[in-house]
Amino acid sequence: MIPVTIDGQRLEVEPGTTILAAAKQAGIAIPTLCDSPLVSASGMCRVCSVEVTDGRPGRVVTACNYPLHEPTVVATRSERALRTRRGVVELMLARWPNVPVVLELARDLGLSEARFTHPKRNLNSKACILCGLCVRLCDEGVWHHVLAFEGRGDDRRVVMPFGTQNATCVGCMACANICPTGAITFSGDPNDPVDAARIRRAGSELTREVVLLDRQQCHMREVGTAHLVEVMNDYDLLPVHNYRFGAHADTHKIASDKFKKVFTQGVADGCSLGCDMGCAKAVEGHVLRTGPDKGKKVLVDGPEYETAAGCGSNIGVFEPWVIVELNYYCDHYGVDTISYGTLTAFVMECFEAGVLDLERTGGLDLRFGSFDGALELLHQMARGEGFGLIAGQGVRRMKGIFAERFGADPAYLQDIGMEAKGLEYSEYVTKESLAQQGGYGIALKGAQHDEAWLIFMDMVNKQIPTFEDKAEALHYFPMWRTWFGLNGLCKLLWNDVEPEDNGTSGAPAKVPAHVRGYCEFVAGMTGREVTPDDLIVQSERVYNFQRVFNLKAGFGRRAHDVIPYRSQGPVTAEEYVSRQERYDKQLKEEIGLDPTAMTLDERRAALRKYREDRYQSLLDAVYKRRGWTSDGIPTLAKVRSLGLDKVEGLVELLAAHGVTE
Amino acid sequence: MSRLTLESLERAPSPAVAAPGAQVLVCSATECVSVRARAVREALETEIRKRGLGDRVEIVATGCHGLCARGPVCVVQPDGVFYERLTPNEVPHLVESHFVQGRPYADLLYHENGAGGTLACERDIPFFAKQSRLAFRNRGRLDPESLDAAIASGAYQALRGALRAGASGDQLVAQLVRSGLRGRGGGGYPTGLKWQAALEAARARNVRPVVVCNADAGGGVAVMDRIIVESDPHLVIEGLALGALALGAVEGFVYIRLEYALALARLQRAVAQAREAGLLGTGILGTAFDFDLAVHRGAGAFVCGESTALIASLEGRAPEPRATYVHSAVEGYRGLPTVVNNVETWANVPAIVRDGPEAFASIGTGDVSASPWRGNSGTKVFSLLGAVRNTGIVEVPMGTTLRELVFDIGGGMAKGRAFKAAQIGGPSGGVLPASALDLPLDFDTLAEAGSMMGSGGLIVMDDRTCMVEAARYSVDFLAEESCGKCTPCRDGLVALRGVLERITLGEGRESDLALLEDLCDTIGEGSLCGLGETAPNPVRSTLRHFRAEYETHVREHRCPGGVCKALIRYTIEANCTGCTSCAKQCPTGAITGEDKKLHHIQQDLCIKCGSCFDVCHDDAVLIR
Numbered sequence A: 001m002i003p004v005t006i007d008g009q010r011l012e013v014e015p016g017t018t019i020l021a022a023a024k025q026a027g028i029a030i031p032t033l034c035d036s037p038l039v040s041a042s043g044m045c046r047v048c049s050v051e052v053t054d055g056r057p058g059r060v061v062t063a064c065n066y067p068l069h070e071p072t073v074v075a076t077r078s079e080r081a082l083r084t085r086r087g088v089v090e091l092m093l094a095r096w097p098n099v100p101v102v103l104e105l106a107r108d109l110g111l112s113e114a115r116f117t118h119p120k121r122n123l124n125s126k127a128c129i130l131c132g133l134c135v136r137l138c139d140e141g142v143w144h145h146v147l148a149f150e151g152r153g154d155d156r157r158v159v160m161p162f163g164t165q166n167a168t169c170v171g172c173m174a175c176a177n178i179c180p181t182g183a184i185t186f187s188g189d190p191n192d193p194v195d196a197a198r199i200r201r202a203g204s205e206l207t208r209e210v211v212l213l214d215r216q217q218c219h220m221r222e223v224g225t226a227h228l229v230e231v232m233n234d235y236d237l238l239p240v241h242n243y244r245f246g247a248h249a250d251t252h253k254i255a256s257d258k259f260k261k262v263f264t265q266g267v268a269d270g271c272s273l274g275c276d277m278g279c280a281k282a283v284e285g286h287v288l289r290t291g292p293d294k295g296k297k298v299l300v301d302g303p304e305y306e307t308a309a310g311c312g313s314n315i316g317v318f319e320p321w322v323i324v325e326l327n328y329y330c331d332h333y334g335v336d337t338i339s340y341g342t343l344t345a346f347v348m349e350c351f352e353a354g355v356l357d358l359e360r361t362g363g364l365d366l367r368f369g370s371f372d373g374a375l376e377l378l379h380q381m382a383r384g385e386g387f388g389l390i391a392g393q394g395v396r397r398m399k400g401i402f403a404e405r406f407g408a409d410p411a412y413l414q415d416i417g418m419e420a421k422g423l424e425y426s427e428y429v430t431k432e433s434l435a436q437q438g439g440y441g442i443a444l445k446g447a448q449h450d451e452a453w454l455i456f457m458d459m460v461n462k463q464i465p466t467f468e469d470k471a472e473a474l475h476y477f478p479m480w481r482t483w484f485g486l487n488g489l490c491k492l493l494w495n496d497v498e499p500e501d502n503g504t505s506g507a508p509a510k511v512p513a514h515v516r517g518y519c520e521f522v523a524g525m526t527g528r529e530v531t532p533d534d535l536i537v538q539s540e541r542v543y544n545f546q547r548v549f550n551l552k553a554g555f556g557r558r559a560h561d562v563i564p565y566r567s568q569g570p571v572t573a574e575e576y577v578s579r580q581e582r583y584d585k586q587l588k589e590e591i592g593l594d595p596t597a598m599t600l601d602e603r604r605a606a607l608r609k610y611r612e613d614r615y616q617s618l619l620d621a622v623y624k625r626r627g628w629t630s631d632g633i634p635t636l637a638k639v640r641s642l643g644l645d646k647v648e649g650l651v652e653l654l655a656a657h658g659v660t661e
Numbered sequence B: 001m002s003r004l005t006l007e008s009l010e011r012a013p014s015p016a017v018a019a020p021g022a023q024v025l026v027c028s029a030t031e032c033v034s035v036r037a038r039a040v041r042e043a044l045e046t047e048i049r050k051r052g053l054g055d056r057v058e059i060v061a062t063g064c065h066g067l068c069a070r071g072p073v074c075v076v077q078p079d080g081v082f083y084e085r086l087t088p089n090e091v092p093h094l095v096e097s098h099f100v101q102g103r104p105y106a107d108l109l110y111h112e113n114g115a116g117g118t119l120a121c122e123r124d125i126p127f128f129a130k131q132s133r134l135a136f137r138n139r140g141r142l143d144p145e146s147l148d149a150a151i152a153s154g155a156y157q158a159l160r161g162a163l164r165a166g167a168s169g170d171q172l173v174a175q176l177v178r179s180g181l182r183g184r185g186g187g188g189y190p191t192g193l194k195w196q197a198a199l200e201a202a203r204a205r206n207v208r209p210v211v212v213c214n215a216d217a218g219g220g221v222a223v224m225d226r227i228i229v230e231s232d233p234h235l236v237i238e239g240l241a242l243g244a245l246a247l248g249a250v251e252g253f254v255y256i257r258l259e260y261a262l263a264l265a266r267l268q269r270a271v272a273q274a275r276e277a278g279l280l281g282t283g284i285l286g287t288a289f290d291f292d293l294a295v296h297r298g299a300g301a302f303v304c305g306e307s308t309a310l311i312a313s314l315e316g317r318a319p320e321p322r323a324t325y326v327h328s329a330v331e332g333y334r335g336l337p338t339v340v341n342n343v344e345t346w347a348n349v350p351a352i353v354r355d356g357p358e359a360f361a362s363i364g365t366g367d368v369s370a371s372p373w374r375g376n377s378g379t380k381v382f383s384l385l386g387a388v389r390n391t392g393i394v395e396v397p398m399g400t401t402l403r404e405l406v407f408d409i410g411g412g413m414a415k416g417r418a419f420k421a422a423q424i425g426g427p428s429g430g431v432l433p434a435s436a437l438d439l440p441l442d443f444d445t446l447a448e449a450g451s452m453m454g455s456g457g458l459i460v461m462d463d464r465t466c467m468v469e470a471a472r473y474s475v476d477f478l479a480e481e482s483c484g485k486c487t488p489c490r491d492g493l494v495a496l497r498g499v500l501e502r503i504t505l506g507e508g509r510e511s512d513l514a515l516l517e518d519l520c521d522t523i524g525e526g527s528l529c530g531l532g533e534t535a536p537n538p539v540r541s542t543l544r545h546f547r548a549e550y551e552t553h554v555r556e557h558r559c560p561g562g563v564c565k566a567l568i569r570y571t572i573e574a575n576c577t578g579c580t581s582c583a584k585q586c587p588t589g590a591i592t593g594e595d596k597k598l599h600h601i602q603q604d605l606c607i608k609c610g611s612c613f614d615v616c617h618d619d620a621v622l623i624r
């Protein structure tokens, strides 16, 4: 700690603390103009000039960027400091005599008029005072580098370089929001909101959090979602070898630090206009080693976490270049990387279990980790040739084909074929989180976590222990997440960056401050005031309608919410043994059995029965909370309360499935 | 040239072995080239060939000789006969006289002070006799485009010695500290201490520092940096290599202005030569020492010479200074410890390493044994400009007086006028009055007197100079060159210029002098970088030494220097002989009068250009 004295007050500060921050600590205010916590200090305006003595003769320095590294005596209001400050403000006053922030500073310093004229005097009260906040924010905060200074001396002005309308400007308005004078305005707002200022206020709070907090929280702007690889591995949640395991010794080879090296860094790559988060990442200059574009140097958009896991650990591949190459060709062919990863993992397990062999795959070696085979499988799928023609139909159909043509055991295939409602699982191991099993199983469009991601709440933080708690979460979060879909918004800004005080908000998982922000957004956009509950009801209406739609399409009953046992517990002996301690403990503590007195098969069977029963109990609880029948169909009361009974034929459809008064 | 090794470089011809026969060292630096030195050289070559003197007389295109005012110049060796103001037409006579008849060609010898006397030899001419040779050691001797010539003059021997001796970084840095060398780029920061800071920072963070040569040489008057690069590029490269060896740097830059075409071309050629000869690149001189140098061309703005702006420019960003509360030596180019030194600073390094720090410290004034801050060792190269006879580039020991520079080396005031003031240190240098003529020129004395060493530009002003206008001129330059990042410099200099302007227009107010002082305080105290911090110097120093002149402008609306157009009138007095010279010269035809009769100036047509005043042989034109 460094002892400093500011205006006679003594305090100790961390080395490197600026005088401005130290003064604040001491409760001493120093005027500033070009300083903001959102951007680096630049010392441009010089309004924060103070006098410093640190052994050398006293000198005037700027408080906002002077780092304290040695014992220092600071005078913020000495004759000399004030003279400099006054002189600086007088210059501003001469040039911008009507700008409120300048007038305010002048008043505080007892200045009413400048003693000289400035040849570039500007009477506009919203004149740009060259503080550079907008330029720095766009550069360092938003990462779009759209604004710059042009001209030197008093010709300096803020421009989009070369005076053009810069096409990379995403219209985030961060610059306009930070400008202390209102010099920046935006022309034209395609959405024509009712109250643009209200939206902007909510938006600039998000900008602030993204700029300041992401670097402390998830680093999404730097590495996108790829940092999850090592996190999931650490919690035994990373799918390895078709979800048999949750971690692998080679994970470090595909951890985010490896991707960081191949990613194009420091670029905000947003997928929607105006996004400050810009979590999308790209790999530039990847030279393809296979396929129709072999030898070509390409830009690959990604990889994201689930691509890294699905095209990586889940198929036993721990080579970043293979993941990048699979990512490229999936994009190129229009194949979803998750479905590809999960179906390939299934194929590989079948291959290793003898369901498939080289003859059946047409010569493709599809053992785990065989990336040549994996890449060629993808190319075959795209060409509609060979074994690719089978694999390309997805896990659900493959189960049928393998049983029919190759005589494989259908029950075994059902246990290890990771799909629900025909959609391949996304890349999380859910064995230890009952709530997340429900999240995947009940989800309307099949096994994905878009509706609910409850693993940490459930398994790590143990925030939802009872069936009722889990059911509540499986009501609230699917409805809330559906709301993003309804509005075409990205959910990352909801909970991948959180306000500093989210922990004390009472319901941190819901990020209440952000939910209120979305209410502001809706109100600003539509002119209608809404509460958080209103938003949930909006979703509920759509969600229930979709469930009924599923019913009509033959997917909307309890029987359709089944999930493969691989997502609930250990299918094979090998899996059981790999986490034996955990499973034995559950047998003993939760089921009351003595595992030492049982064979491995007995233990496996007992555990399976217990877990499958619990899953059924969960379904009961969730259906109840959602206002559904025990068959998973919305009740008439529910449908009425949401006004869905007015939909033509809906009540009849329910009746046809036995749902009546 | 094939790759040199420690051994082969040691065997290289020593400087003592002079070339047989005569050598004509023709200046081929920018200043002489601008007055047709190339044509002179070609004429010489043709003439020598024509007369079959080719075996006996060698023509060498050299770097600057320093006496630019009298260019094109050459020196004929071995006798050291100096010729000035050469023209291609005179060349046959010179060759005839000097080489055929064996007599120096009197017409082109150095003319002493216009008094008619001539001096034949370089060593007799005070301009040369009073100078030293250290940073500009090869002044006028060397073909700057030849690595062989550089090596024959002893280049790279200091590097060889240091590598052979296996000198450690600490040893080399200690030598620099003991030498008392202070930065020649303006600030006078002890070079050894800067290196030490970088070395320590690099060790603490386990990174490699970067060395940078600041050859921006902006400010209009700092020509000596360009001339050193132009005349002796290998000396600078060797300095940088030694710096890199001391600091463990593998990467270095020379930041030079694009507009210095000749210096740039020669530097690039020298770097390529050095690389080819194994003096740069990997495995320098066959050792494990790796270091390479990139030449970075700057687009040219005064502020680009400021070290943090220069680093920003090197990084590909706009050349805007940043606060130096954390020094570049600790965190500079791409966050690495970065030693930025001036051209002349680097040029001094080889001699310090080769001849030892004590030899260097013994030159100049002050005692640096206690602290490298205590003294002014070595020499300083000045570019001597303005109202002296011998304008040019001169190198003198630190502590030489202004009087010696102006009157001995400079050959006294031009046109017989009186010395009024000298502005030292470039456009933001302070102006010193005649009473300062006997001040020793060194960092500390200059700073105390309200001026600065700055770039080492030295502009001599005569009695026909208006100090208010001189200050306005400097401030105008600085206002134009301000980068505009910080308020005091950006808007303060504009305000300062406005007040000075109105004084020169005779519209000044009594309160303006106090206002000038306040503005100077704001700019000097409040600015972010050295440009703004030093910008008030010309105003403050003229207010201090020539306050009366300001007061005369404000109170009497008169310009004592006879310069401010709004305040003066030209008139023709009775002693006019009617020679008509002035009437012929006047661009607006404002002068009337018959042959051999008194002439008259029509004031409404006069634009106050002063042409009449300059041409009148009879001092009949007066300024009121």
Ligand SMILES: Cc1cc2nc3c(=O)[nH]c(=O)nc-3n(C[C@H](O)[C@H](O)[C@H](O)COP(=O)(O)O)c2cc1C
Residues within 6 Å of the ligand: B182, B183, B184, B185, B186, B187, B188, B189, B191, B214, B215, B216, B217, B218, B219, B222, B225, B302, B303, B304, B305, B306, B307, B308, B340, B341, B342, B343, B345, B346, B529, B530, B531
């Ligand atoms: C406006 C301004 C212009 C400068 N221009 C130059 C320059 O052209 N060359 C130079 O060597 N130093 C220049 N300097 C000084 C550099 O900032 C720096 O101090 C110097 O290059 C360090 O080298 P030295 O320690 O060897 O002097 C300038 C400084 C300022 C404030």
Ligand code: SF4
Residues within 6 Å of the ligand: A127, A128, A129, A130, A131, A132, A133, A134, A135, A158, A175, A178, A179, A180, A181, A182, A183, A184
């Ligand atoms: S536009 Fe606003 S934020 Fe940008 S420099 Fe000007 S005053 Fe500052």
Ligand code: SF4
Residues within 6 Å of the ligand: B303, B320, B321, B481, B482, B483, B484, B485, B486, B487, B489, B490, B527, B528, B529, B530, B531, B532, B533
């Ligand atoms: S002092 Fe002048 S040159 Fe330096 S940063 Fe400020 S405006 Fe730019």
Ligand code: FES
Residues within 6 Å of the ligand: A031, A032, A033, A034, A035, A042, A043, A044, A045, A046, A047, A048, A049, A062, A063, A064, A065
């Ligand atoms: S707030 Fe410190 S310089 Fe502007």
